[in-house]
Amino acid sequence: MSPVHDTTFHSMGSDVRLIIEQPLLPGLERPAVAAERERGYVEDFAARLSRFRPDSELCALNADPAHEVRASLLLRTAVAAGVWAADRSGGLVDPTLVGEIEAIGYQDSQDGCTPAPLADALAAAPPPRPARPRARARWRQIEIDHERGTVRRPPGLRIDTGGTGKGLAADAVAHRLRGYTRFVVDCGGDIAVGGVGYELEPIAIEVEHPLTGECVHTLRLARGGVATSGLNVRIWRRADGTFAHHLLDPSSGEPVWSGLIGATALAASALEAETLSKLALLGGPEGARRALAEHGGVIVHDDGDVELIGPIGVGGRGWAHAIGSAA
Amino acid sequence: MTDRGDSRKPHSRAVLGALWATVAVFLAVLAVLALRVGSGQDPALRARAAATPLPPRKVLVRRIYERRVIVHLPASSPPQPMQASQQVSGAGGYASSLPVTRTS
Numbered sequence: 001m002s003p004v005h006d007t008t009f010h011s012m013g014s015d016v017r018l019i020i021e022q023p024l025l026p027g028l029e030r031p032a033v034a035a036e037r038e039r040g041y042v043e044d045f046a047a048r049l050s051r052f053r054p055d056s057e058l059c060a061l062n063a064d065p066a067h068e069v070r071a072s073l074l075l076r077t078a079v080a081a082g083v084w085a086a087d088r089s090g091g092l093v094d095p096t097l098v099g100e101i102e103a104i105g106y107q108d109s110q111d112g113c114t115p116a117p118l119a120d121a122l123a124a125a126p127p128p129r130p131a132r133p134r135a136r137a138r139w140r141q142i143e144i145d146h147e148r149g150t151v152r153r154p155p156g157l158r159i160d161t162g163g164t165g166k167g168l169a170a171d172a173v174a175h176r177l178r179g180y181t182r183f184v185v186d187c188g189g190d191i192a193v194g195g196v197g198y199e200l201e202p203i204a205i206e207v208e209h210p211l212t213g214e215c216v217h218t219l220r221l222a223r224g225g226v227a228t229s230g231l232n233v234r235i236w237r238r239a240d241g242t243f244a245h246h247l248l249d250p251s252s253g254e255p256v257w258s259g260l261i262g263a264t265a266l267a268a269s270a271l272e273a274e275t276l277s278k279l280a281l282l283g284g285p286e287g288a289r290r291a292l293a294e295h296g297g298v299i300v301h302d303d304g305d306v307e308l309i310g311p312i313g314v315g316g317r318g319w320a321h322a323i324g325s326a327a
Numbered sequence: 328m329t330d331r332g333d334s335r336k337p338h339s340r341a342v343l344g345a346l347w348a349t350v351a352v353f354l355a356v357l358a359v360l361a362l363r364v365g366s367g368q369d370p371a372l373r374a375r376a377a378a379t380p381l382p383p384r385k386v387l388v389r390r391i392y393e394r395r396v397i398v399h400l401p402a403s404s405p406p407q408p409m410q411a412s413q414q415v416s417g418a419g420g421y422a423s424s425l426p427v428t429r430t431s
Contacts, residue, residue: 219428
């Protein structure tokens with residue numbers, strides 16, 4: 001076995017874990033040095049793209065009254081990732097719902113806050129209904145111009161890159177670590193895996209149940225991404241006693257109660273996995289089965305039942321497959 | 328001598344007639360066969376085809392397996408945290424726990 005550097009730190013409102021093995025090529029930094037460098041990259045990434053920091057580049061973009069605003073490569077990439085996710089999800093993963101999510105009480109970071117009990121929220125939830133895209137998609141008005149180094153959008157249209165930020169960060173760090181034999185970049189459960197070592201011996205990744213915290217399934221991944229979206233962490237009780245969470249139905253601007261409380265998706269990248277997991281959760285059981293059919297995934301129904309979908313459900317097709325179920 | 332010549336004449340005429348009859352019969356049979364072959368009724372082929380048994384038809388059966396695993400978890404069970412993922416180990420160690428994908 002090869003020496004492994006395994007480190008965890010807190011950033012982007014969650015734990016970030018880096019597992020790095022030996023460099024594949026001579027001249028690369030030791031895994032410990034690389035991990036420290038990537039920690040700096042993630043923290044810089046989080047600071048510049050935070051919706052909750054007034055001094056962030058994202059807040060500066062959202063506050064700028066001009067139609068066309070100069071933006072760094074990182075900001076342009078993050079905005080492009082949000083637009084890509086909206087397009088990939090048919091408008092369900094919408095990066096322009098900033099006003100809506102602030103209106104339901106998510107103005108500030110909930111990092112460190114105790115979430116409201118999900119079981120209580122489910123007991124008070126309306127009948128399940130899948131989310132639908134906005135009839136007039138605002139995200140289509142966003143343009144990224146890499147040649148001019150700008151972002152164009154109607155003034156006042158605010159953008160939230162948080163819905164795709166962790167997946168994008170995981171992919172970016174994974175790309176920077178491509179010279180190492182094996183690496184895992186886990187940004188709060190949105191995970192990118194790479195390196196020739198995992199091609200030969202895929203890594204096992206556990207899926208956590210949103211209600212009980214138990215491992216409900218173990219995936220095996222040779223490369224690519226896996227991500228989970230759920231209602232159990234960013235959930236709170238509003239002043240009127242009703243419950244709200246951070247995954248909104250774009251058509252109504254209200255939290256979605258789709259019949260699912262968690263969705264895990266496999267994909268070619270962490271960004272795509274994060275998009276698919278959100279798409280699955282927003283789409284309800286039927287939408288999730290369609291969204292996860294290609295690469296596979298796990299959904300958790302609001303009664304706690306766990307359902308395996310796609311390649312992992314039939315075992316061992318493609319590059320990611322299940323190796324067992326810990327029911 | 329004159330009789331010899333006279334007696335040979337009917338003989339050669341009979342031979343000639345038989346020859347012509349043979350040729351006529353041959354041509355008639357040939358014409359019949361040509362017509363049958365032309366109309367696709369080649370008796371040789373039909374006999375051969377009839378003698379060759381048809382290969383058994385292959386029936387492809389495709390079975391689609393769908394395995395759906397429903398895991399029933401008691402709602403009252405207390406949360407059981409997974410293996411610690413916050414553990415920090417330095418270079419030279421080994422990954423102490425599996426990565427976990429979860430809501431964040």
